[in-house]
Amino acid sequence: MSNYSILLKPVYSQTVSTPEGLKLPGNWSLSWHQVETFKALQDPNIEVIFNTAMTGDGKSLAAFLSAMNNRTYTLAMYPTNELVRDQEKQVQGYKAQFQPKYDPQIHRLTAAILEDYVDTGKLPSKLEGLDNISTLYEILLTNPDLFHYIHNFYYLRGKIDNPDRLFRRIDERYKLFIYDEFHIFSSPQIASVINTILLIKNTANDPKKFLFLSATPNKLLQGFLEKAGITPKIINPVDVGAYKFDGDTENQGWRQISQPINLTFPQSLEPNLRSSYEWLEENAEKVILKFFQDYPNSKGAIILNSIAAVKKLLPKFKAIFEPRWQVRENTGLTGETEKRNSVAEADLLLGTSTIDVGVDFKINFLVFEAADAGNFIQRFGRIGRHEGFETYQAYALIPNFLVARLFEEQSHPLQENETYDRITFTNAIRNSWIDRNEFERYPKRWGGIQSAYIYSKLQGNPHMKEKYPDVAKKFGTDIQKALEISIKQMNGQVYRCQSEEKTEIIDEARSFRGSSQLDCAIYDLTNPDDPEVDRFKMYNLPGILSNFIFELWDKESFMEKAKKTGVTTKRFEKALCYLKLKDFREVREDWHFYYPGNIRELAKTSKVQVLKDLEICQPHGYGIQQISDAVSRRKLVCFISDRDRNYLRATLRLPMHFQLYPVTNEPENRGSWYSIAFGQDALLLETLTWHWKPKDDEGWIC
Missing domain, CATH: 3.40.50.300 (P-loop containing nucleotide triphosphate hydrolases)
Structure with a gap:
């Protein structure tokens, strides 16, 4: 037998009567979880809500019912730009059907859209762009990255701006903050969200609502919230029997999803x-x-x-x-x-x-x-x-x-x-798979760096102390309970990195998804149907080396062609190198990193490093030496392990897309391998292996 096959039953979601004061289009009816979400959003005693309804059961409608009925200004965040685009169409559809009297203006905002807005309007910086946009739209659809950086004091003009110059404007305008599909993120993003929620909680003039939508909720996030004294409202249709799986729909009150x-x-x-x-x-x-x-x-x-x-x-x-x-x-x-x-x-x-x-x-x-x-x-x-x-x-x-x-x-x-039925099947999948590593130690080891930075702004800035009395104390108390950290110890960690001239590590810990240390600017020729303006992109170097045939391009020519095409070029300015992607490889190319120094001693430290002089060794490829030179000049946040990467992946249950590469200090001898991770992945890996003893046999092969 070459295949196994099963049949999944249809799924029906329970519908309930419409609450008083909630107006729906035509003959609409709402599912149980949609009504419960709407009620929770009106309850002044509830701060955080988790809706864990099944995929396809209308969680997005549940999130926007309040905006369509009660003039709730809403900022919704989605993990991918494709989902932001998809949800923009959904929300415009809700507006057309509900026809709210206040006619909410809806806008999609990504990093590229913001750059174009700033460039087209000839604004001096992204600060002015975000400031303008926040005043124009009642419903803003964006990504959690932008929200994170706003609440971590990015985009400000140094001492000219007060720390709350931007985040105050955002938080005063919007009342509901939606995190959709948040389960795809890991502990660094969870730490960021906890920091942001507690900052808003302690600085906002009026209570805010935070709604998380995910069919697979994150227990780590829930745990941190509860430690901070916030008990989320969990809306789970499975717990109350609001799903059924038989085809008997004669009884009213069930909708097939x-x-x-x-x-x-x-x-x-x-x-x-x-x-x-x-x-x-x-x-x-x-x-x-x-x-x-x-x-x-x-x-x-x-x-x-x-x-x-x-x-x-x-x-x-x-x-x-x-x-x-x-x-x-x-x-x-x-x-x-x-x-x-x-x-x-x-x-x-x-x-x-x-x-x-x-x-x-x-x-x-x-x-x-x-x-x-x-x-x-x-x-x-x-x-x-x-x-x-x-x-x-x-x-x-x-x-x-x-x-x-x-x-x-x-x-x-x-x-x-x-x-x-879908519940039995989902449980079978969960129980048969070994869970990926959730990096539970990360928030305590590195997530607290964000907390310490926020605390320093709240405590040390005269404007913040005057405008928000006792906010530093309140935030510090909450975040130390939530992440089980000591702000004092986090400050010591920051001081050590600064004294060792490793500020890049602090920058990495303060980022949302990590920096783009190895990202290249590319002119993509692999899709002949792409319009010229769509050919200019950013992509990571390891993926290019493994899978694409490329040609080196100089920065000046790349930028000139991009500008002539009408492309905003700011995002390409700090690219590692500039390439033309010409075709894809039928077979993945073999390559590795090379470090000319004492790699054994670096691995023994079990610490995150900031290294220069890393090189690329690849048997084929035009321009590989120039790319290797560009890598060697860049200071890279990395972590080196003396274990083979296949061993690390299996032993540590690393996620599939965890960026881990082979590295050696013997370019001609491929029998002695170490593993290297960069950026945020380096910080994550350190939290798992810092206590390991170095291997005695340096010639060990997995």
């Missing part, structure tokens, strides 16, 4: 980078094309972990499917125009994580990889959200040992050809 889905698990996939790619190559015609031939009105998506895999598969699927069915792409390297159009226009969409988080697909066919249980549930949730198709079919491309746990081992939870 998911169709029945056939789910197939191929058995033969080895746990390596090429297995899914090879399965798709082999089954492109006999499985995927055949499904579209049998059900010609189908819409489908293939969600993979690797941009390179999508790039390589795209022309193969185009050759098979077109012109009858349109095949499109949507990845981190896809131009903005294609991203904007592809979800709506594609019959078969090939994409990566840009489309697996929250985007509302109307599809009945799905093939997907998954990195962990949460990622599996998230991606599987893209299918079956809309009626109108004859059948719904998904293929889960997960490694054979996981399939064995689900179907073959002694305590296996699933049986071939059986039917399951």
Whole structure:
């Protein structure tokens, strides 16, 4: 048997009567969780709300009911720009249907949009841009990165501006702050959110609401809030029986939110980078094309972990499917125009994580990889959200040992050809997967750096002391309880880094998702249909070295061409280097980092370092020496381990996209390997391995 298949029952969500004072369009009815969320947002005793309704059950509507009915100025944050774009359409749709009397203005804001706004308006800085935008729009859709930097005193003009110059304006205007799909983030972002919530709590004139929307809530975040004395309101339909899974809908009060889905698990996939790619190559015609031939009105998506895999598969699927069915792409390297159009226009969409988080697909066919249980549930949730198709079919491309746990081992939870409800199935997936590392020590080790910086601004600035009496004491008390840190010890940590001229480490700890130390400016020629303006992008060097054929370009020529095209160039100014991406590699290129110094002693310290003189060793590639020179000149925040990276990944349960690379001080001898992580990943890795003893055998190979 080459596959296991099961059937997932449809899902029905309980609807309830509309609360008094809440107006709905036409014959609408609300699900239980939507009403409970609306009630919680009106309750003055509730600060933080977690809505954990299933994917496809209308959590976004629950979030914006208050804005559509009660003039609640709302700032909503989404982890990807693609989801910001998708939600902008959703919220505009709510406005058209609810027709609120105050006619809220809705705006989408990303880093690129902000740069264009500043450049077009000839404003002196992003400060003025954010200041203007915050006064113009009642509903602002953005990302948590911008929100973090506003509340960590970025964008200010040194001593000219008071620390609350910008965040006060934002916090006074908006009453509800929404964090959507926050489960995809790790402990650094959780620490940031705790710092931000406690800053707002202790400086805002009136109470604010924080709403977290996620089908897979984060226990770490909940724990920190409770330690700070904030008990979140948990709205979970599963706990109150607000879902059912049978097809008897004669009884009123239930709305179908998911169709029945056939789910197939191929058995033969080895746990390596090429297995899914090879399965798709082999089954492109006999499985995927055949499904579209049998059900010609189908819409489908293939969600993979690797941009390179999508790039390589795209022309193969185009050759098979077109012109009858349109095949499109949507990845981190896809131009903005294609991203904007592809979800709506594609019959078969090939994409990566840009489309697996929250985007509302109307599809009945799905093939997907998954990195962990949460990622599996998230991606599987893209299918079956809309009626109108004859059948719904998904293929889960997960490694054979996981399939064995689900179907073959002694305590296996699933049986071939059986039917399951979504809750039983979700629990089976969670219990069969080894959870990824949540880096629980990070907030206490590094997240407190943000806390200490905020505290210093509150305590040491005369304006802040006058405007917010006792705020430093209140914030300090709250954050020390929440993260279980000592502000005094955090200040000592900052002082040591400054005295050792390692301020880059402090900058890394204060960032939201980490800095872009190895990001390159690229002119992308891999998609011939991209408009010229969409070819200018940023992408990380390791991904380029592994997967793309490229050509070195000088900064002056790159910038000149970008300006002539009408592209705002500020984001390219600090790029590591400037490249033309010409094509993708059929086989991943082998390369590694080289450090000419005493790498053994660096690994023994078990500390985050700031290093120069790192080099790149790659057997092929035009311009590799110039790129290596650029890397060697840059001071890089990194952590070096004397363990092989495969050992570290397996032993520490590192997330799939954790950036970990081979490094050696013997460029001609490939038998002696160390591992190196950069930026925020370096800080994360240190929290897991600082207590390890150095290996005695330096020639050890995993």
